Amino acid sequence: MIGAFLAVVRRDLALSLGAGGGAGLGVVFFACVITVVPFAIGPDLVLLARIGPAILWIGALLASLVGLERLFASDVEDGSLDALSLSVLPLELTAAAKGVAHWIATGLPLVVAAPVLALMLNLEPTAIGAVTLTLLVGTPAVTFLGLVGAAFAGAFRRGGLLISVLVIPLTVPVLIFAVSATTSAVTGPIPFGTPFRVLLGLTLFALVLGPVAAGAALRVSRG
Amino acid sequence: MNLAKIEALHGERLSCQRGFKLLFQHLDFVAHPGRALIVLGPNGAGKSSLLRIVSGHLAATSGAIRLEGMDNDTAMREQIHYLGHEDAIKGGLSVADNLGFWRKVLGPNGIGVEDALEEVGLGGLGRLRAAVLSAGQKRRLAIARLLVSRRPIWVLDEPTTALDVKAQAWFAAFGRAHLAEGGLIMAATHAPLDLGETDELRLGAPL
Numbered sequence: 001m002i003g004a005f006l007a008v009v010r011r012d013l014a015l016s017l018g019a020g021g022g023a024g025l026g027v028v029f030f031a032c033v034i035t036v037v038p039f040a041i042g043p044d045l046v047l048l049a050r051i052g053p054a055i056l057w058i059g060a061l062l063a064s065l066v067g068l069e070r071l072f073a074s075d076v077e078d079g080s081l082d083a084l085s086l087s088v089l090p091l092e093l094t095a096a097a098k099g100v101a102h103w104i105a106t107g108l109p110l111v112v113a114a115p116v117l118a119l120m121l122n123l124e125p126t127a128i129g130a131v132t133l134t135l136l137v138g139t140p141a142v143t144f145l146g147l148v149g150a151a152f153a154g155a156f157r158r159g160g161l162l163i164s165v166l167v168i169p170l171t172v173p174v175l176i177f178a179v180s181a182t183t184s185a186v187t188g189p190i191p192f193g194t195p196f197r198v199l200l201g202l203t204l205f206a207l208v209l210g211p212v213a214a215g216a217a218l219r220v221s222r223g
Numbered sequence: 224m225n226l227a228k229i230e231a232l233h234g235e236r237l238s239c240q241r242g243f244k245l246l247f248q249h250l251d252f253v254a255h256p257g258r259a260l261i262v263l264g265p266n267g268a269g270k271s272s273l274l275r276i277v278s279g280h281l282a283a284t285s286g287a288i289r290l291e292g293m294d295n296d297t298a299m300r301e302q303i304h305y306l307g308h309e310d311a312i313k314g315g316l317s318v319a320d321n322l323g324f325w326r327k328v329l330g331p332n333g334i335g336v337e338d339a340l341e342e343v344g345l346g347g348l349g350r351l352r353a354a355v356l357s358a359g360q361k362r363r364l365a366i367a368r369l370l371v372s373r374r375p376i377w378v379l380d381e382p383t384t385a386l387d388v389k390a391q392a393w394f395a396a397f398g399r400a401h402l403a404e405g406g407l408i409m410a411a412t413h414a415p416l417d418l419g420e421t422d423e424l425r426l427g428a429p430l
Contacts (some may be wrong), residue, residue, distance in 0.1 A: 007327035011316065018315045079309025082280055083368070087328040127325045 004089045005097045006165070012101030020145040022067050023105040030063035030110050034117040045122045052121035053131045053182035057175055059117075060110045060135055061168075064142040068161050071102055071147070072154025072218065081154070092215035099147050099211060129193060130185035131146040133197060141203040144210030145170045151214040155221035174202050228293030229302065229375045229407055231255050232277070236295065238285035239272050241293050246272055250286070252424050256375070259398065259408040259418040264426030270411035271276065271308070271380050273426065277409060278305040278378045290376075303376045308384075310365040314354030316343060322367050329372035339367040342397075358385040366394060369401075377401060379410040392417070 016023040037055050041048055075081040084094050114135050118128045148170070149163035156162065181195040232254040239246045246269030254260035262270045275281035277288055277298055278308065284341060290299060312321050322336045332338070342345050343363040348356075356364065362385045377398075383391045395417040398408055410416060 002225070003331070007324055011313070011320075011324045015315050044412050066241070078313070079311040082305055082309070083311045083325065084328065085280065086278065087304055088301055088306055088330050091280075091326065102335050196299075214428045222310055 001205060005086060008089070008094055008097035009101045009104075012098050012135045013105055014066075016101065020210045022070075026066040026106040027109040029066055030059045031117060033059035033062070034120060038070050038120055041047075046048065049124065049215075052118065052123045053122060053186075055125060055177050056114055056118060056131050056135070057138075057179050057182075060139060061064040061142055061171060061175055064107055064112055064139055065167060066147060067094070068150045068167070069104055069147045069153040069177055071148075071150040072214075073081070076154045083181040085218075088216065091218055092211045095147050095151065095214040095218070096207075096211035098145075098180045098215075099144050100203055102146075102150055103140050103143040110139055111135045125180060126185065127186045130182040134176055134181050134196065137196075137203055138174050138175075138178040139198055140176045141199075142171050144165075145174075147214035148217060150218035150223060155218060162200075174199065174206070177202060192207035203216050228292050228405070229290060231290075232376060232409070233291060234273075234277065235289060235290040237273070237276060237288075238284045238287060239269055239276060239281075240284045241269075242270065244349050246284040250426075253289060254407055254409050255423070256405045256407045257402050258368045258400060259410060259416070259421045261416065261418075261421045262409065262410075262411040262422055262426065268426040270426060271348055272364055273396055274305070274378050274380050274411055275307075278303050282389060302374055303378055304329075304369050304372070304374045305378045305380075306369065307380045308381050310361045311368075312341075312353045312361050312364055314352065317349065318351050318353050318354055318356065318364060319349030322371060325368045326371040329368065329374070331372065333371040333373045338373060341365075342370055342393075343367045344393070350399065359387060359390065362386055363419065364391060366397070370397065375406050377406065377408045377410075379408065379412075381412055383412070383414055383416065 034056065038048060053086040060151060066092040072081065073086065085091055111132060115128050115147060118131060123131065146163065146167045149166040153162050156175050177195045181192055181199055184195060186192045226288055234250060234252045237250040238248045252260065262268050262273060272281060276283045290302065318340065322339060326336060337349065343359060343366055346365055353364065369407055383394055386394060398416065398418045402408060408418065
């Protein structure tokens with residue numbers, strides 16, 4: 001069963017990192033958003049530093065949704081999902097494996113890019129560390145909540161719109177606690193740990209709930 | 224590995240309604256190991272829907288599928304191979320990677336990837352990107368999935384589409400070998416499959 005799980009992760013990684021896989025799309029989108037923000041805000045360094053963590057998180061949140069609509073749709077179209085649903089893995093674990101691969105291909109590059117892009121927003125080192133840490137913990141939650149939308153998009157063939165409408169409301173708590181953790185790391189008065197622990201809890205919640213809901217969505221909506 | 228002992232596959236009073244259209248109603252059938260059950264009927268009669276119900280991809284409007292003689296530890300989905308209209312092949316991966324993936328995911332208890340490619344006539348093409356294969360070659364690769372992972376029940380929907388005459392003969396030989404080992408085949412087809420003695424299940428025109 002572990003072998004099958006790793007096989008799904010490896011296959012999805014190979015597909016998204018390979019030619020035409022689109023793994024770089026999210027991080028490019030992220031870089032574009034962060035690059036244009038200072039031009040739009042103007043040369044107010046204090047303001048930039050204050051809203052920087054929020055901008056980084058909004059960019060990362062939207063970039064995490066890029067490519068989600070193809071996650072199950074491509075497997076539905078070429079018949080892979082029919083064979084995958086007869087696999088030794090329950091559909092929930094298959095969904096989880098696809099989520100892991102999707103996060104490594106699209107979420108992890110966002111975490112790596114964030115410290116570099118943060119310099120453009122005049123963030124101080126503490127804030128850079130805090131925002132990177134919250135992204136590392138929070139982007140898996142976004143991806144795994146996104147699995148639910150991806151499952152519906154795969155079944156109904158109504159891609160991006162459905163994902164945004166379904167997933168963004170679910171990710172709002174992640175966004176709130178991630179940004180407030182970063183803010184409290186810089187300015188206080190609440191210690192960084194308080195909102196950060198809530199963020200950790202939200203992520204654990206999403207890691208379990210996302211695949212289960214996605215598996216259920218795939219089962220119910222196909223046919 | 225020996226095939227799990229399946230005594231029979233029963234369909235009990237199955238009905239299937241798609242939209243407003245009732246495809247079939249109160250359908251009973253039984254498929255025995257060693258004897259293929261061929262589903263016949265005109266286009267749109269519900270052959271594919273029936274096979275999707277049997278393989279668990281579609282919920283029947285009413286009725287049930289029951290396996291006789293299955294041990295309860297193994298899920299039904301792990302007993303069934305489903306070969307549908309689509310080949311479930313990723314063009315971005317190599318031929319061998321495609322098959323190796325299905326071998327791991329469906330249970331690596333059949334023959335090895337290289338041997339299976341040799342069997343279906345794709346020997347030496349393992350490192351090629353699957354996107355460059357022809358329709359018939361993709362079909363052969365999909366069929367190789369049945370060989371790398373051994374499962375007692377094969378549910379086949381038009382399995383010989385795009386295959387040339389020689390490959391159809393090979394496929395019939397795989398099917399007969401599977402039946403001889405006590406396997407069970409349920410297939411929808413318009414072309415004769417040459418699987419020896421078969422039972423027939425005829426679906427009428429939609430009501």
